[in-house]
Amino acid sequence: MSKRSAGKQARRDPSGINPRQACPCGSGKRYKACHGASGGAADVPVARPFDGLAGECELVALREFVPSATAPLPLAGPADRQVSLGTVLPMAAAAVVRNDGAALIGMQVQTRSSDVSRDVARAIRWALSAEPGQVLPIVDAAEDTDGARLQDLLAADGAIEPQLHPDFSWWMPPDTEPTGEVALSLERANGAILPTERIGPAAYWVNAGDKAHLRWVRPEPEERLLAALARLSARGELALGEGSRYAGSFRAHGLLVPVWDLDPESHAREWQEPVAALGARLADALSSLDSEPLTADERRARDGLLGRQITIR
Incomplete structure (x- = not known):
């Protein structure tokens, strides 16, 4: 190895990141001035922290x-x-x-x-x-x-x-009454709860008062999931039935969470079958992507879905 090559290797951070390139955290600084600095930021942000876990x-x-x-x-x-x-x-x-x-x-x-x-x-x-x-x-x-x-x-x-x-009564052991700060914290927490039910794997119904929502955390890569949702949208199959509409999606910890607005007068259990049916349609749409590229109408639908996304983490 030449001295020049050895010098370049020595200057490279142990993480394998070139110190002169932009820091992966998105700060806009070079890596050597941000997460690669001695005594600097603690670590590089992990975009998908629970990746690889069954849950x-x-x-x-x-x-x-x-x-x-x-x-x-x-x-x-x-x-x-x-x-x-x-x-x-x-x-x-x-x-x-x-x-x-x-x-x-x-x-x-x-x-x-x-x-x-x-x-x-x-x-x-x-x-x-x-x-x-x-x-x-x-x-x-x-x-x-x-x-x-x-x-x-x-x-x-x-x-x-x-x-x-x-x-939040599960904070306390059975037959135990809260006191002091715990009692105050328990009272405030109970007062802030919105009625919520799990109606499928990672699919949650919540009643916000004037409207209800379905929030469904999906495991698929974002681009592939959006393409499948766009295929359903172009076919008019993205809603959950009467009293529902697709509202948009948000990103959280590396995953996409589609959201539907629902009729608040309907009980959570009434949406279980529509959610299961939508899950089956979505699985078919995801499978079809391997052999059928998006049509022009489906690409336009995807562009519309992209305009209704936000990131919270």
Whole structure:
């Protein structure tokens, strides 16, 4: 190896990123002046933190919009206590070990790193060794010792099965009355809940009062999913039936979440069959993309769908 080649190799960051190229975080700075700087930003943002997990779509829903739910975690190794995810915990804590020993991990919390998966893993490892009654207010990235992520802690095929609740009484052990700040936090949290039901895998009905919505976290790559939705739209098959319309979509943690407006007078259960039927139509449309490119009408429909997208994460 020549001295010049050795010098170039030495100047390259261990991450493999050229220090002179734009930083992947999107700051507009060169990598060497941003995440590649000594003592600079903590890490490069992870756009799809739950990628590879069987429960990726449910995790995104629990993180972003489901108000009150718990989900037991299928940990890969033995554990001395049951650990469950929770949407929101008392005082927005990152983790709590209840007095009965049950461990709860908060999903809708502030984080101090750019990888939600790693933050959740840190909270889980804290909860496995914490004493009953202890609270982890926030996960501190500086306390990370091995960089473990949620993917390292869960069983490879472990499904996430959320259980939705009408309130936050699950914060407390059975037959226990909340007091002090926990009682105040519980009262405020209960008052903010919108009626929500899970009507299919990662598909959630929510009643916002004047209208209801379906939010459906989808696992497909965005471009492919949009093409399939456009194919259904061009055929007039994108709605869920009378009293519904496709409203748009938002991006969250690397996945696309299509949204439909629904008749608020209809009960959530009335949308289960239409959602299942739409899922079948969508599966057929996705499959047809391999052999049938989009027509001119379908491309125009896709352009219209693109105009109704936002990004929240």
